[in-house]
Structures are given as structure tokens and as C-alpha cells.
Amino acid sequence: MPVSAPTIPSAGFRDAAAADNKQVPIHRWVPWIAGYSSAFVQDAFDHYLPDVDDATILDPFAGVGTTLIEAQLRGWSAIGFDINPYAAMACRAKLSAAGIEPDELADLITEYQATAGDQETLIDTGALNGCRPTSTAPAGFKTRIDFYSPRVMQKVLFTRDFIDSVENSALRDLMNLAFASVMVSFSNYSYEPSLGSRPGAGKPLIEDASVVEILSSKLQLMLDDVEWLRGRESGSDEWAVYEQSFLEPECPVHANSVDLIVTSPPYLNNYHYVRNTRPQMYWLGFATSPAQLRSLEETNFGKFWQTVREQEPIRLDFEHSQLAAQIEIIRGLRVEKGIYGGNGWANYAATYYNDTFRFVSRIHDVLVPGGAAIIVVGNSLLQGVELKVEQHLGEIGEMCGLVCEDVHIVRQKRVGSSIVNTGAREAAGSKVMLYDAATVLRKPK
Ligand SMILES: C[S@@+](CC[C@H](N)C(=O)[O-])C[C@H]1O[C@@H](n2cnc3c(N)ncnc32)[C@H](O)[C@@H]1O
Structure with a gap:
């Protein structure tokens, strides 16, 4: 069932811009290209878990821990995953600050x-x-x-x-x-x-x-x-940060155990968390050779365009005819550009959505019945073709047995829209705006 276009705004969320974290205690320790601010997470908690003393919160793509810190400050249990050792270290150090x-x-x-x-x-x-x-x-x-x-x-x-x-x-x-x-x-x-x-x-x-x-x-x-x-009274000692992919076959989080997920997976914009943290990875001793970084690239959600662009055509491994057709349109564009042309970007999109499907199936497992996931993603432009990731996410959620309760724009003009400057994302003459959106999926009771 197609998910309807995003609405603005829905649950009274404050601006999701992660740059706001620069002013906020604990959150300001480490800058990160994040999907949202601490204020956004607070609003999500207030709206989706009002008046609870105890809760288990999961962020499967924790970054530097915006969700985890806010959960801890409320005295709730926090569970995070990130494949990037620098990000995992930042989460742990912040959660240990007390x-x-x-x-x-x-x-x-x-x-x-x-x-x-x-x-x-x-x-x-x-x-x-x-x-x-x-x-x-x-x-x-x-x-x-x-x-x-x-x-x-x-x-x-x-x-x-x-x-x-x-x-x-x-x-x-x-x-x-x-x-x-x-x-x-x-x-x-x-x-x-x-x-x-x-x-x-x-x-x-x-x-x-x-x-x-x-x-x-x-x-x-x-x-x-x-x-x-x-000087604060509340705070929780119950937290775990896993330096591993949330998509690994063995998941340390029990089925039916998570009350709320607030997360932001990597966007379909090829932002290269691994390369961008090379200085920290080498200087802190997390990496000594490029091979170690390559294995991280392979486990990164959606991989990267650089990782899949030379491969044979990769296709969706689940049924979604409209999305599959869009990916084939991308594959047919600028074929004369070789690895810079359509096939590489189509492969990247297909890999990204295949991981999205695996991710959504996993959150269906771990959520308690009635629990919700607020997932911040961005729309994307590949070879001039706009992909409405937030709506596809809602549709994939429904395929996996979740209810797509809401899709709303949390930031109308996305910062960092020039992350890929290859020309491959330029829509000639079109005025597609890049934005951040939150898709809300709920597991039925
Ligand atoms: C948009 S950022 C999340 C930022 C986070 N919301 C914050 O406030 O810091 C996405 C994160 O997902 C991580 N990541 C990528 N692939 C992953 C995977 N397979 N499992 C867990 N984390 C992954 C990246 O390293 C990156 O830190």
C-alpha cells in the first residue's frame, strides 16, 4: 500500500538540525553528521512515551549517541549500535561521564x-x-x-x-x-x-x-x-553500546524488548562516515591499514557507491515494483559514463534499500508489541531521479508487518546537500528540495 506524502509538521517536533547539539551539555562533546538534534529526541520521547518511569530505548545507528544520552538523562535503559569505533567510543565516554x-x-x-x-x-x-x-x-x-x-x-x-x-x-x-x-x-x-x-x-x-x-x-x-x-537527579547506569552492525545475523537485543526506537540510518547520499573519520581512526589506533577501513565499508548500511559501482547489476531482493522501476530508470541513465553512470548509482540504491528491508525486519523483531520506531531519513537525488526514502521506508515497514503511522518533514531544507559533488545527483533544471523526514512505524499489539 503506498504511503502518503509527508506532512509538515506533525507531532510538534522542534527543528531536527543536528548543529543545535553544539550548544547542549554532553551532546556538544563531539561533532557528527547526525540525523537530528537532542531537542528532536526529547520531543519524540515526550510524544511517543509520555509519563513513563521506565523504558528501553534503542538506537541501531547511534552515531555519537544523541538518542542514548537523552534516554540516560531520563533514567531509561539505552542500547546503541555503531560500526564506527570512534562513534562507539564517543557514545561510551559520554554515557560514562557521570x-x-x-x-x-x-x-x-x-x-x-x-x-x-x-x-x-x-x-x-x-x-x-x-x-x-x-x-x-x-x-x-x-x-x-x-x-x-x-x-x-x-x-x-x-x-x-x-x-x-x-x-x-x-x-x-x-x-x-x-x-x-x-x-x-x-x-x-x-x-x-x-x-x-x-x-x-x-x-x-x-x-x-x-x-x-x-x-x-x-x-x-x-x-x-x-x-x-x-547537579542532576535522574540518570541511568543501564546502557550498552555494541560496536557492530545492527544487521548482523546474531543480534544481542532480545525479541519484543524495546519500547521505542529513535534513529537515523545513513542517508542515501553516500556520506562516507568511514573516510571522514580516517584521522580519528588512525590517530586513536582503531585502524592501521586501508584494509581495515574497507571491511567497515562493506558492513556500512547501504554500503557506498564506491563499493558497488563496478559490480554486476544489483536488484531489490524484495517486491516493490514502483521502486524497482525507478532504480531501473537510474540504471539506464548516463551509461556512457561507465562507473560514473547509471549502473553504479542503481546498484547503490538497490543495496541501500535491501539493507533497509533487513533493518525494518529486525526492528519488527525487537520492538515490544505496540512499540514504535521514529526513523529520520532524507530524500535523495541520484542521477537526477528523486527517491522519496521516507515513503519507501513506510511501505517497507508495512511489508514487514509494521503500521506506518506517520511520515512528516522535520527539516525542510537539508544542510550538507552538496555532499556528493559529482554531478550525479544534479537534476538538470529541476527544483527538487532535499529535506529530512521522520517515518513512524508501529508494531501492532
Ligand atoms: C546519521 S548517523 C547517526 C547519527 C546519530 N543520530 C547521532 O545523533 O549521532 C548514522 C550512523 O550509522 C552508522 N552505521 C552505518 N552502518 C551501520 C550498521 N550497519 N550498523 C550500525 N551502525 C551503522 C554510521 O557509522 C553513523 O554513525
């Missing part, structure tokens, strides 16, 4: 400023006199231009020495997270929102920067938030 002793963190910041601050002064005055950091840059991390200027690199390595010397593992994790969240800001790369060189984005190289100052102000902000948490 256990950090503010005084210990404050002392650590002071000690870091004294130790690495002195080393930076010696670098700046040319007075190192043979004093060398013991840390080295990760050998496997190759970039087109130097990731750090020689001077910044020295400062980074002294900071790494300090972090590695921290004995308390919770505090070391926190420092690693702080480092990972700011490390691109003093590099010769930037997010636009994909990772690219600064000169490529018309920005100057960074010859020098105070790593200590930048990292200290991040740590200070984290300390403020740890203190803010101390």
Missing part, C-alpha cells in the same frame, strides 16, 4: 597545561635542545598533503605523549575523545562537510597552532558538563 570525578578531571587539565604547555613554549622559542616526543604519527595514515605542519606535528606528538601517560583509563578515554574531536581543527584538512584539504576548500594551510590551548578549552567544556551532570 562516573567521572570533576576534581580529578580538573587536576588533569592543570597538569596537561603545565606539561605540554611548557613543551609548546620550547617549540615556539626553538629551545627544545634535542628533547623529542616518544609518540610517532600513525604510519598507515596517508594524506595527499601533510596532515599537520611540522610545527603542529611536534606539538601534537607531545600531547599524545601526555595522553598515553594518563593511568586512569576513564580519564585517558576522555582525553582521547577530546583530542579526536578537535584534531582536524589544527590540521591542513577541514570538513566541508566531507573531509578535504584546506587549500582545496580555499582556506590557508595551518603552519602553527596551540594544541594545548585548543584541547584544554575542549576539556574545560567537558568538565563543565561533568559538573552539570552531578
